Amino acid sequence: MEGMKSIFKTEEHVFIYPASGTGAWEAALVNTLSPGDRVLMFETGHFATLWKKLAEKLGLKAEFIEGDWRGGADPERIEAYLAEDKGHEIKAVCVVHNETSTGSVSPIAEVRKAIDRAGHPALFMVDTISGLASLDYQHDEWGVDVTVSGSQKGLMLPPGLSFNAASSKAMAANKTAKLQRSYWDWEDMVGPNKTGYFPYTPGTNLLYGLNEAVDMLHEEGLDNVFARHARHGAATRAAVRKWGLEVLCATQGQESGVLTAVKVPEGHSADAFRATTLEHFDMSLGNGLSKVADKVFRIGHLGDFNDLMLVATLAGVEMGLKQADVPHQAGGVQEAMSLLS
Amino acid sequence: MEGMKSIFKTEEHVFIYPASGTGAWEAALVNTLSPGDRVLMFETGHFATLWKKLAEKLGLKAEFIEGDWRGGADPERIEAYLAEDKGHEIKAVCVVHNETSTGSVSPIAEVRKAIDRAGHPALFMVDTISGLASLDYQHDEWGVDVTVSGSQKGLMLPPGLSFNAASSKAMAANKTAKLQRSYWDWEDMVGPNKTGYFPYTPGTNLLYGLNEAVDMLHEEGLDNVFARHARHGAATRAAVRKWGLEVLCATQGQESGVLTAVKVPEGHSADAFRATTLEHFDMSLGNGLSKVADKVFRIGHLGDFNDLMLVATLAGVEMGLKQADVPHQAGGVQEAMSLLS
Amino acid sequence: MEGMKSIFKTEEHVFIYPASGTGAWEAALVNTLSPGDRVLMFETGHFATLWKKLAEKLGLKAEFIEGDWRGGADPERIEAYLAEDKGHEIKAVCVVHNETSTGSVSPIAEVRKAIDRAGHPALFMVDTISGLASLDYQHDEWGVDVTVSGSQKGLMLPPGLSFNAASSKAMAANKTAKLQRSYWDWEDMVGPNKTGYFPYTPGTNLLYGLNEAVDMLHEEGLDNVFARHARHGAATRAAVRKWGLEVLCATQGQESGVLTAVKVPEGHSADAFRATTLEHFDMSLGNGLSKVADKVFRIGHLGDFNDLMLVATLAGVEMGLKQADVPHQAGGVQEAMSLLS
Amino acid sequence: MEGMKSIFKTEEHVFIYPASGTGAWEAALVNTLSPGDRVLMFETGHFATLWKKLAEKLGLKAEFIEGDWRGGADPERIEAYLAEDKGHEIKAVCVVHNETSTGSVSPIAEVRKAIDRAGHPALFMVDTISGLASLDYQHDEWGVDVTVSGSQKGLMLPPGLSFNAASSKAMAANKTAKLQRSYWDWEDMVGPNKTGYFPYTPGTNLLYGLNEAVDMLHEEGLDNVFARHARHGAATRAAVRKWGLEVLCATQGQESGVLTAVKVPEGHSADAFRATTLEHFDMSLGNGLSKVADKVFRIGHLGDFNDLMLVATLAGVEMGLKQADVPHQAGGVQEAMSLLS
Numbered sequence A, B, C, D: 001m002e003g004m005k006s007i008f009k010t011e012e013h014v015f016i017y018p019a020s021g022t023g024a025w026e027a028a029l030v031n032t033l034s035p036g037d038r039v040l041m042f043e044t045g046h047f048a049t050l051w052k053k054l055a056e057k058l059g060l061k062a063e064f065i066e067g068d069w070r071g072g073a074d075p076e077r078i079e080a081y082l083a084e085d086k087g088h089e090i091k092a093v094c095v096v097h098n099e100t101s102t103g104s105v106s107p108i109a110e111v112r113k114a115i116d117r118a119g120h121p122a123l124f125m126v127d128t129i130s131g132l133a134s135l136d137y138q139h140d141e142w143g144v145d146v147t148v149s150g151s152q153k154g155l156m157l158p159p160g161l162s163f164n165a166a167s168s169k170a171m172a173a174n175k176t177a178k179l180q181r182s183y184w185d186w187e188d189m190v191g192p193n194k195t196g197y198f199p200y201t202p203g204t205n206l207l208y209g210l211n212e213a214v215d216m217l218h219e220e221g222l223d224n225v226f227a228r229h230a231r232h233g234a235a236t237r238a239a240v241r242k243w244g245l246e247v248l249c250a251t252q253g254q255e256s257g258v259l260t261a262v263k264v265p266e267g268h269s270a271d272a273f274r275a276t277t278l279e280h281f282d283m284s285l286g287n288g289l290s291k292v293a294d295k296v297f298r299i300g301h302l303g304d305f306n307d308l309m310l311v312a313t314l315a316g317v318e319m320g321l322k323q324a325d326v327p328h329q330a331g332g333v334q335e336a337m338s339l340l341s
Helices: A002-008 A021-030 A046-057 A075-084 A108-117 A168-176 A186-194 A204-220 A222-243 A270-281 A307-323 A332-340 B002-008 B021-030 B046-057 B075-084 B108-117 B168-176 B186-194 B204-220 B222-243 B270-281 B307-323 B332-340 C002-008 C021-030 C046-057 C075-084 C108-117 C168-176 C186-194 C204-220 C222-243 C270-281 C307-323 C332-340 D002-008 D021-030 D046-057 D075-084 D108-117 D168-176 D186-194 D204-220 D222-243 D270-281 D307-323 D332-340
Strands: A013-017 A038-042 A061-065 A090-096 A123-127 A146-150 A162-166 A259-263 A296-300 B013-017 B038-042 B061-065 B090-096 B123-127 B146-150 B162-166 B259-263 B296-300 C013-017 C038-042 C061-065 C090-096 C123-127 C146-150 C162-166 C259-263 C296-300 D013-017 D038-042 D061-065 D090-096 D123-127 D146-150 D162-166 D259-263 D296-300
Touching: A002 A013, A002 A162, A002 A204, A013 A021, A013 A186, A021 A046, A021 A123, A021 A146, A021 A162, A038 A046, A038 A075, A046 A061, A046 A090, A046 A123, A061 A075, A075 A090, A075 A108, A090 A108, A108 A123, A123 A168, A162 A168, A168 A186, A204 A222, A222 A259, A222 A307, A222 A332, A270 A296, A270 A307, A296 A307, A307 A332, A307 D307, A307 D332, A332 D307, A332 D332, B002 B013, B002 B162, B002 B204, B013 B021, B013 B186, B021 B046, B021 B123, B021 B146, B021 B162, B038 B046, B038 B075, B046 B061, B046 B090, B046 B123, B061 B075, B075 B090, B075 B108, B090 B108, B108 B123, B123 B168, B162 B168, B168 B186, B204 B222, B222 B259, B222 B307, B222 B332, B270 B296, B270 B307, B296 B307, B307 B332, B307 C307, B307 C332, B332 C307, B332 C332, C002 C013, C002 C162, C002 C204, C013 C021, C013 C186, C021 C046, C021 C123, C021 C146, C021 C162, C038 C046, C038 C075, C046 C061, C046 C090, C046 C123, C061 C075, C075 C090, C075 C108, C090 C108, C108 C123, C123 C168, C162 C168, C168 C186, C204 C222, C222 C259, C222 C307, C222 C332, C270 C296, C270 C307, C296 C307, C307 C332, D002 D013, D002 D162, D002 D204, D013 D021, D013 D186, D021 D046, D021 D123, D021 D146, D021 D162, D038 D046, D038 D075, D046 D061, D046 D090, D046 D123, D061 D075, D075 D090, D075 D108, D090 D108, D108 D123, D123 D168, D162 D168, D168 D186, D204 D222, D222 D259, D222 D307, D222 D332, D270 D296, D270 D307, D296 D307, D307 D332
Parallel strands: A038 A061, A038 A090, A090 A123, A123 A146, B038 B061, B038 B090, B090 B123, B123 B146, C038 C061, C038 C090, C090 C123, C123 C146, D038 D061, D038 D090, D090 D123, D123 D146
Antiparallel strands: A013 A162, A146 A162, A259 A296, B013 B162, B146 B162, B259 B296, C013 C162, C146 C162, C259 C296, D013 D162, D146 D162, D259 D296
8 A cells, every 4th residue: 555655656545456447447436426427538549438438337427528539638628628617517527647549648737737727626537547657647746636547557467456546635525425336435445454454355466466566666766667668658759750650649748658559551451460460570569449440559668668678569560560561661670779779 | 258157057148357256246236236126135144244235335225134144044034035025126135155254055046946936036146256166056057147256265266356147037137227337237248258358458367367277177077176175074074073162054054165164162262263373383264254253263175175285274273272272172183084084 | 605504504615516416425425535445334224325336336435334224324333343444444434314215314423423533534424415404414513524415305496406515624635536527526616606606507596496495494593494393203203103103213313304204014015005195185105215115105294394284294194094904093193283282 | 208309309318417518518428438538529619618628527538629719610620630540549529519609500410421431430429508409400310429408598498407319329338438427327317217217316397397398399390490590590690790790600601590609899898898788778698708708799599589589689789889889880680670571
C-alpha cells in the first residue's frame, strides 16, 4: 500500500483489486456516483470509448466530447463543456491519461486547471492503466480524485491486479454514492486494509511481485524511468518519420513514451504487415482497435525496456515492412540509434 | 473452457473471471436477478453468511434458514421453506457445497430434489469454491443453475481466477435480470469467448496454469482425486477422535474431505494453539471464523495432497497440542496411519 | 570463497570444482601425493571403499584397515597401524567423516589425536561430502590437511560443485607431489581465484546458489543446523527401535544425523520393501550398497529438513513396512514424535 | 545418450561428464594416450594454446604448428608435418573446430583427408565445445576419433556438463593408454551407462535440461540451426565492414557463425570500448584473450539467438563505438538488416 502510494504520488487512499483494469474502471464509478448521474468523458480512443460504454451499462449518463483519436483530451473543450453546465449536474469528468489504442497522452494537470477555471465541482477521474510508472503521474499534485491503474503495464507484472487511488473528496462521495456495489466497495476495504487484510482473497502471488516491482522502480528512480520512456518514444517517432510513415498521434507534445501507433499507407493492411512480422521475426506488434483497425499498428516500449530492446523492436518493424512490401524508406533504425547514443 | 466444463461436468456455459471467488458469487447473482428479488440461503457457516451479506449489498432480499454450523444445508427445511412460498417470489436458492469455515458438505443432489418436490421454479445456485476438483460435483446431473468456483483450492492454482457455470435456465434469466452489471456480465463474455477472447484483459498466466491443472486432474482421474480426499478426511477424523477432540461437523455423512474443523476444549484458545504450532513446527493451520473464532482450528487436506503430507500435518497438530498444553490423548497420528496403509 | 571457509571453519585455502564429489576425492590425492605413495584408509563402508579403489587407479598403494560397516573409523587402530610405519612411508591417512552408505560418523578430532600420538607426519584427509553443513566440522581446529566435500547434500544444491579445503601443510605437499594433474591442480587455481576468476569455466549458476545456501545456513546458525540433524537422527533411531528393527550403525555415539541405515529382518528384501514404499507412498528410500545390498534401506534426514518432514518420512517407512509385510511393531512414528515435541 | 549421439552425428560412444569443457579435453587425452606420447596440435588461438598446455601438464609431448590466429587449422601444413613423421611417433592430431578466441573455424573434414593422405595412423581429436549444435558437425562421417564438447554454448545450458564422443579406434586405444585416469575413465563409464547409470553422481539437473535442449534443436531442425548461425555470422561481418573495422578471421570461408572477433583500430583499447558499451547499453561483449588482449572484442551470436537479438547486439556495438569515440562509420546495423530481411 505504501509502495503504491509512492508510485501514484499520493498521501491519500489506495485500493488494490484482484481484477483487471476494467474492474478498477468500474470501481471508480460505482464508488462515487449514483444512477442517472451525468459524467463527462473525452473520446481519446478505443479505451475511452470502452470506459464510456461501461459507464452507460452502469446506468450513468455518459457524455462524450468527440475526438479524432490523434491526441489527448483537450482542456479547453472540457472547460467550455463544463461552463455550460450551470446546474452542476455533471458529477465526474473522466479522462484517459495514456490512450493505449492511439499512443496519445492527455495533459492531466491542464485538465485539472480547466475544471477549476470552469468553477465546476465534478470529481476528476483519470485512467492511467498504461501510463503509470512509465509517464510522470502525480495524483495529489494534479488534483485527481480517482486514479485507475493496473498491474500489467508499467508495473511489469502479469495481469490480475488493478488499483484505485482516491482523494478525500472521492472518499466523501463514496458515502452518498448510490450505485450498487459489493466487490468493488471501498468502504469494505478500508477497515481490513488497516491491519494488512483484504475483505476477500487477494491476488497474493501478484502482491509479492508488486512489492518487487515498486522496489525496482525506485531503484532506477522514477524520474529516470520516465526519461527512459520519453527517449524511447522520441527515437521511435524519429524512425517512423524516416520510414516516411505517420505517427497516429498528431498533437505535438502529446505523443506517448509508452507506445507509438503508426499509420500504414492507404491501401495497405496493418494486420497483414503484423502477421508477416510475427512470422518472419517472431515479434508481435499491437493491432489497431475499432476505428483504426487494420489502419495502424502499435509499437510498445513500456515496462522493463532498454535501448537495445527498442532497436531490436524497430528493426523488426523495418524488416517487416520490407518483407510485407509496405512502401517505406529504410534507415529508421539507424535514425533511432542516432538519438539513443 | 472445455477443460473447465469437464471439471464442472457440464455441457453448458462456463465463464472465467480474472477475480477472486467473491467476484464469482457476485456474478452469479447480478447476472440472474433483479433488485428486490427474494433469495433463499442456508446458514452453513461463515462463507454462506458472507454470500448473504453480499446479496443484501446488491439490493436483494436475502433470507436465511438458520443453521448451527455443524452440517450442510438441510434439504427438508429448504423444501418446507419453499412450499410456503406459494407465489414463487423466491427467485433463487443459494447453497454452499463445501463450507470452508466448518468442513461440512451440503447434499447438493438432495437439495435439487427438495426444490423439485416443492414444485418451485427458483434458480438453484451453488458455491463450490473450495469443493470443486476435490469432492464429486455434477453441475448438469444435479440440476444446478449457477455454480460458483475459484482457482486456489482444488484447482491447485494461486488465487486470481473464478468461475461461473450456468445452465440454459440461468442464461435465460440473464436476459431479464435487472441488477446492474458490467464486469461480471455473461452476455459480454459469450461472444468473445467463442473465438478464444475475453471482453477485457484475462488472467493470462493463470489460464496457462489452469490448463495444466485440468490435465493433472484427469491424469489422476477425478474419481481417484475424490477418493483420495475422502480417505484423508476419514483419517483426519480418526485422529481427532483419538485425540479426544470433537470435529465441528456433527452431521454423519456430511464431513468434508477438503478440510476438517476441530473444536478445542472449553477454556482453551484455538488461536493460541495455532500460534504455538506455527512457531514450533512452521505449520499454519486455518483459524475459526466469526461465530467459531478461537474455538476451532481447521486442518486443510485439499489440492495436491498425499498420504505422507497428511501424516505430517496431523503430526504438526498433535505435537502442537502437546506444546500448547491443550488436553488431548496422543496416538492420533498412529490412528490415521492405520487407515492410510 | 569466504562463505565456504566459514562452513569448513578454515582460514586456509578452499578450492571449488565444477565436478562431482568424486572429482574432489581425486583432487585431494593428485595434488598432494606421488605415484606409489602408501596411503592408509579405513573401511567405514561403500564410499570409503570407492575412495580406496580410486586411489589405486591413480597408482597409489592404498591400504585398508578393515571395518564391519557398523561404525566410523577407529582412532586406536589407526594409531596402531601408523606406529608400525617407522619409516613414515605412509603419506596420507584418509577417513570418511559421514559414511553415506552406513550412517556412521567417524570421530575426526580423535583420529587427529591418534595420528599425533603415533608421531606420524602423514597428511590427514577427510571426506565430508555428506556431512558438511549437517554435522559439526572444523577443518582447522581438528587439524585436517585436506577436506573433501560436495554441493548436493548439506549445502542443499543440485550436484555439480565439489570442494577441497587445504592446510598449509597440504599446500606445501602440492609443490612436490608428482601425480599427474591438470583439471584438479590447486596451483592453477590459486592465482585466478585471487581476482575472482577460475582457470576454466566454473559452474556459474551453482555458485549463485552456493552463496544463497551459505547465507541460509548462517541465518539459521550452524549450531542450530547441527542440533536439528542430531534431533532428527535420534528420533529416527527411536522409531527404528520401536519397530523392532536394527540400526546398521552399532557404535554408540557414531550414529549419523544425516541419514539412518536400517537392517531388514533376515529373509526379507530391503529392495522389495523400498519398491513397495515408492509405489504406495511416492517416497524413495536409499538402497543398500554392495556388502549390504538388499539388506538395509536408508532414511535420509539431511539438508533443508524439518520435524514434520521427518515424521512424514518415518510414516512412509512404517506404512511401507506394513504394506510390504515386513515384520515390525507399529508405533515408531508416535515414538519419534515424542522426541520432537 | 541417444540424443547426444544425434547431435554429434555418431553411432559410436558418447560420454557425459559433470565437468567443464576443460575436463573433457583432459578426458580425450588421458583415455587414449600414454606418458611421453607426441601429439600434434594447431595454434588456432587461445583455446588451442590452452589445450596444448594441458597436454604438456599431463606429460605428453605437444607440438604446435604455429598459426597467426586469423584462420582455422591448415590441412596442408598438417599433412606435411605428419609426412615427416615416418616412424608414426605422433599419436594424436588435435584441432579446435570453432576457436572461441578468434571466431575462426577449422575445416575438420579436410583435416581428416590430410591425415589420410599422409597415411598416418594418429588419432584425430577435435574440440567443438563452442561449435557443436551451431555449426555443422559430423563425428562419424568426418572420421573423428574423439570429439570434445560442452553444455554452455550451442546446447544452450548452464556450464557443468561436458562430452566425449569416441570412435571404435579411440575405444581400442583406451585399452592400452597409460596416462593416469580415474574420474575421466571411459572404461568405468561404459558399464553403468548401459543401464542408465553413471559411476558417480551425475549433473542430474543439467541432464534434464540436456534432453530439452536436444528436443529443441531437432524441433527447429539442425540444418536450420546451422543456417541461422551462418546468416548471423554473415550479417555481423557485413556490419563490421561497414563500420570500417576488420574481422580477426582473415581466411575466406573460415569465419565462424558462432561469434565474430573484431579488431579495434590501432591506438584504441578494445577493453575500454567494452567497458563503455557495458555501462551505456548493459551489454557485455567478449574480450580479447592473450595475444589479442585489448586488441579485439568478440560478438557472440550462438545458441538460442534470433535476427532481432542480433540487430540489438550490433546496435549495442555501433552505439558503443560512438560513445567510446572509436573511429568508425555508422550504418553497420542497417547493413546487417539488409541481409536479414
